[in-house]
Amino acid sequence: MSRKEVSKGADNYSTPGLRGVQTTSLFRAVNPELFIKPNKPVMAFGLITITLCVGYLGYLHAMKEDQQLYEAIDSDGERLMRRKASKWE
Template sequence: MSDKEVGKGKKIPGGKGFRTPGLSNVQTTSLFRAVNPELFIKPNKPVMVFGLVAITLCVGYLGYMHAVKENGQQLYEAVDSEGEKYTRRKTSKWD
């Protein structure tokens, strides 16, 4: 297998038109690399799985809190214009 030159003298083994992934061959400033690290760091699957599980648990907990609040609304006994009593949930003027 022959080596093919890429960029500034960097060689890729095998070199049949394959490029290195990412922006490792592009000249950038340190500020650009600091602001956009995801372009230069190799993906880490265990960290991605942990992040996905953490986000899912957070969204699930928020949904649970919302459901508990909805179910916990207080009921009161109301009387309609015909004098019949019925139970009703308390509502605000904003609903």
């Protein structure tokens, strides 16, 4: 075994993840997250974005409760708060 073969084999084990393993191009195309180096600014941006989206959905859910009431005026002219009724009920 030559010196190049020994050092090449050692490099395969020193490379983290699957970047040093012999794989097919199809496997690399289907699983790029296994071979791409992590990018911390992109991960931080994604985490902030997902957090804001979930927060916004929670806000919309909380505001949905307030939208089910509306102010109505009955035949006597009094203002009443009524719950919206569905057309399907």
